[in-house]
Amino acid sequence: MYAAIARAVLDETTTDRAVTEVERLRRRHPKASRDELAQRLVRRAALQCGAAAALLTGPAAFFGSMPFGADLAWQVVALNRMVLSLAALYGHPLSAGERAAGVAAAAGAGLGSGVLRQGLIRVLRQAAPRRPGTRTIAGAVAGGVLGYGAALAVGRFAREQFRGGGLSALAARLRR
Secondary structure, three states, X not given: OHHHHHHHHHOHHHHHHHHHHHHHHHHHOOOOOHHHHHHHHHHHHHHHHHHHHHXXXXXXXXXXXXXXXXXXXXXXXXXXXXXXXXXXXXXXXXXXXXXXXXXXHHHHHHHHHHHHHHHHHHHHHHHOOOOHHHHHHHHHXXXXXXXXXXXXXXXXXXXXXXXXXXHHHHHHHXXX
């Protein structure tokens, strides 16, 4: 599984697909500014991650457990695609170090969201042991919100970095 994630996020065709996606978005919304297009990219990735998290967490709350990292691969790939699309949108080619940082941010957000959802399922199982339907709905809603929020956080951070010159500019500011 981890080798497939690495191939998916480090493959150069992913960058080409991100550029194509940005061009298609520009054609659909020719009057939109870069920031408006970036907001669309972030929102779409957040919806995808939120939906995946809701679809996994709801049934997991019903059964009372969730395999750890089950949707991590999906989130890492979706978040990486979003970061690459934002870089293409702002005209910022990514160095190998910046790509690695993007993958690390995506993995960190996915792992953090997964850990919180695991804890949520445990709490729901203890709070409503005889109400699996309630656990399912609460788990799906909360899982979706956590997945959506994690994607928004990564997207906003990436957008701000690309607006201001990228991660290398951030590193230069931190060294001062």
